[in-house]
Amino acid sequence: MMRSLYSGVSGLQNHQTRMDVIGNNISNVNTTGFKRGRVNFQDMISQMMQGPARPGERVGGVNPQQVGLGMQVATIDTLHTQGSLQTTGVKSDLAIQGEGFFMLRAGDENYYTRAGAFGLDAQGNLVNPASGMRVQGWQAQTVDGQTMVNTSARVEDLVIPVGSKDPAQATSQVFLASNLNKNTPLIPEDATDAQILDGTWTAEYDIYDSFGNTHTLRIDFTRNPDAENQWIATTTLGPEGDEVIPQQLSVGGVDSVDGATFIIEFSNDGTLQSVQNAEGGLMNDDDLGVQVTFEVPRSSIPLDPETGLPVDEVQLQTFDLNLGRAGAFVDSMTQYASESSTKVFNQNGFTMGYLEDYRIDQSGIITGIYSNGNNRSLGQVALASFTNPGGLEKTGETNFQVSINSGLPDIAPVGVAGKGTVIAGALEMSNVDLSEQFTDMIVTQRGFQANSKTIQTADQLLQEVLTLKR
Template identity: 55%
Template sequence: MMRSLYAGVSGLQNHQTRMDVIGNNISNVNTYGFKRGRVSFQDMISQQINGAARPTEEVGGVNPKEVGLGMSVASIDTIFTQGNLQTTGVSTDLAIQGNGFFVLKNGDETFYSRAGVFGVDSEGTLVNPANGLRVQGWMAEDANGRQIVRTSATPTDIVIPVGQKDPPKATENVRYFCNLNKNTPEIPENPTADQLLEGTWQTEINIYDTYGNAHQVQMNFSKVPGNPNQWNVSVNVDPDNAEFTQTRIGFGTTDGVANTYTLNFDNTGKLLSVADSAGNTSNPEGEIVLQASYNVADSNADAAGNPYRHTFSLSLGTIGSMENTITQAASKSTTKANFQDGYKLGYLDNFKIDQSGTITGVYSNGSVRTIGQVAMASFTNQGGLEKKGDNTYAESINSGMANIGESGTQGKGSMLAGTLEMSNVDLTEQLTDMIVTQRGFESNAKTIQTGDSMLETVINLKR
C-alpha cells in the first residue's frame, strides 16, 4: 500500500515538471527563434514479488509478478521543427529556412542561435542588440580588384562600414556592341551639315580618370566612300576640349597613332578586321581590344614635362561573331558602349543580405561590392545542445562539434533577410497537453488520497 503512495508522489512531481515545460513553451509563444520543449516519461524500477518459472513436463511456465514503483522523466527534448517566417522589412533581420544556427561570440565564448534579431552597433559590428553578442562570419578580401570571401578561414566579427569611402576607380575597360546600319549613306567630299549628320552615327559614354572626374568619350562612325563594308571611326575624349586631351587609339600602344581606326566587315555583316591609323591590324580571330589614351587635366607632369595620360582598353567584340560585338546589317544603327568599369568617389549608403548570407554594399557612386558573409553552424545531434538563455545554445559532449560553413552546404539551410523565424510553439497542442497533464496530476493526487484512506481503515482496525 505504501508503494502506491510513493508511486503517486513520483507522478505528482514529474507531471509538475511536465507542466513547467508546458508553461515555458506557452510563455515563449512569441519569442523569435524559440524551440519548444517536450517531456517524455518512463516507468521506474519494479519490485519483483515472484520470479518467472520455466515450463516443466507437468506444468507450463509462470510469468513474473512485479509491482511498479512509479515513474520518472525519461527526457526533456528540444524540438527543432521549422517555425513560421515573419516579414519585418528590417535589412539586418535574418531567418534560417532549414537546418542550422547563427554563430555568436562573447569574447572567447561561442554561442549558437536561431533568432536572427540583429543590428549594427556604433562601430559597425553586426550584433544581437539585446545582449551585444557579435555575429560571426567572414569579411571580404581584396584580390586584384575583386572582393573574395574565404569561407574556409576562421570566422570573425562582421563589420559593416556604413559611411565608409569607396575610392574612385579609373576606367580600365570599355565595351561596344550592337549594329551599324548597312544603308547609312556615304559622306561626300564636301558634305553639307545635313549630309554630315545623316552619314555619321555618334555615341557617347562617360568614363572616369584616377581622380574620379568624369570624361565624355565620343565615337563617330562614318562609311568609307567607295568601300561598302568599311567604316572610319574617330574617338575623342571630351570633344569640347579635344585639343588638350589629344585622344590616341591603337593596338598595343597609343604612341605614334592618331585618334582614328577602321572597321572592316565581311559580306554577312560580321566583323572581319580592325586597323589603327598606323596600319596595325587585329588578329584574324578572337576578341578585338584597342588601347586608348588621353591627357588628364590638373595632374602632375612627367620628367619631360608631358601631362599625365590615362589609358584604357576598348573592346569591339569578336571577329566573325554576331553576339556581343559590332555588326553591319540593314537595320537601324544601335552600336553603343554598354559597359565601363570606372566610378567616382562614393560612400556606403546601404547594404543587403542574400540567401547565402553574403552581405553586399551599395555605394553612392553606384558601385556594388561584397562586404562579407554570415556564417552558419550545424550539428550532428542538435538535440544535444545546451540552452544558455537569450535564445542561445552551446555545444555539449553529446551534440558533437559545430560544423561551421556557408549556408546551403552540408545540410545547412538558407538565410532570408528582412525576415524572422517565429516560435514553433503550437498553442492548441500546448493547451491540450496542459489538460492531459492536469488530469494526470489530479489522478496521481487521487492515488495518494485513496492510499491514505486505506491506511486509515487499517489503523482503525484496532479500535
C-alpha cells in the same frame, strides 16, 4: 501500500516537471526563435514478487510477477522544428528557412541561435542588440580589383561600415556593342555639313580618370569609301571642353600616327572580322579592340604642396576599347541593315562614393549600395548545423552552446550540407502551438490529480490498518 504512496509521489513530482516545461513553452509563445520543450516519461524499476518459470513436462511456464515502483522523466527534448516567419521590413532582421543556426561570438565564446533580430552598433558591427554578441561570417576581400568572399576561411565579425568611402577607380575597360547600319550612305569628298552628319554615327559615354573626374568619350563612325564592309572610327575625349584631350591609339601593339583613327572591318554576315590602323597594326582573331592612351587634364593632376606645381608634368592613362569577338553576335559590334545603335554596355570606372545602404539576400550575402552607383559585396553570413541539434545546451537569451552530445558545428554558407536559406526583413517566431500546449496541460493536470488520489487512497488504507486494534 507504502509502494503505492511512493509511486504516487513520483507521479506528482514528474507531472510537476512536465507542467514546468509546458509553462515555459507558453511563456515563450511570442519569443523570437524559441524552440519548445517536450517531456517524455518512463516507468521506474519494478520489484520482483515471483520470478518466471520455464514450461515443464507436466505444467506450462509461469510469468514473472512484478510490482512497479512509480515513474520518472525519461527526456526533456528541445524540438527544433521550423517556426513560422513574420515579416518585419527591417533589413537587418534575418530568419532561416530550413536547417541551421546563426553563429554569435562574445569574447572567445561561440553561441548559436535562430533568433535573427540583429542590428548595427556604433562601429558598424552586425550584432544582437540585446546582448551585444557579434554575428559571425566572412568579410569580403578585394584581390586584383575583384571583390570576393572566401567562405573557406575562418569566420570573423561581420562589419557593415555605413558611411565609409569607396575610392575612385580609373576606367581601364570600355565595351562596345553598337550596330552600324549597312545602308549608311558614303560621305563624298565635297560633302556638305548635312551629308557629313547624315553619314556619321556617333556613340558617347562617360569614362573616369584615376581621380574620379568624368570625361566624355566620343566615337564617330563613317563608312570607308575605299573598301566594302569597312568603317573608319575616330575617338575624341572631352569634346565639350575648350581643348580636346590629347590621345594615342594602339592596334595590336602598333601606335597610330594620326592618333585617334582606326578601321573596323566586318565579314559578309555582319559580324566583326578585324581591326586595323594605317600603320599596319592588325587584330583578326579572338577579342578585338584598340588601346587608348590619353593625357589626364592638368586640373586633375595633384599639386605639390611646397611648390604648387603639378607632381607630374604629364600623367597618362590607358584603357582598352573592346569591340567584341570575331564572328560573334552578342555583345559585339555588328553591321546589319537596320538602324545604327549606340550601345556602350559597360565600363569599369567610377567616382568616389560613400556607403549609403545595404541589402542581404537569400544566400546571406551582404551587398553595400554606394552613392557612386556601385553595388559591392561586403560579406556573407555564416550558418552552423549539428549532427544532433537536440543535444545543444540552452544558455538563455534564446542561445545554444555546443555540448558533448551535439557534435561539432559544421560552419558553411547557405545551401551547403543541407543548410537553409536566409530571409531578410523577417523573423522566425516561436514554434509553440498553444492548442497543443493547452491539451498537454489538461492531460498533465489530470495525471497530477490522479496521482494525488493514489496517495489519498493509500493513506486511507493505512488508516484502516491502524484502526484494526480497536
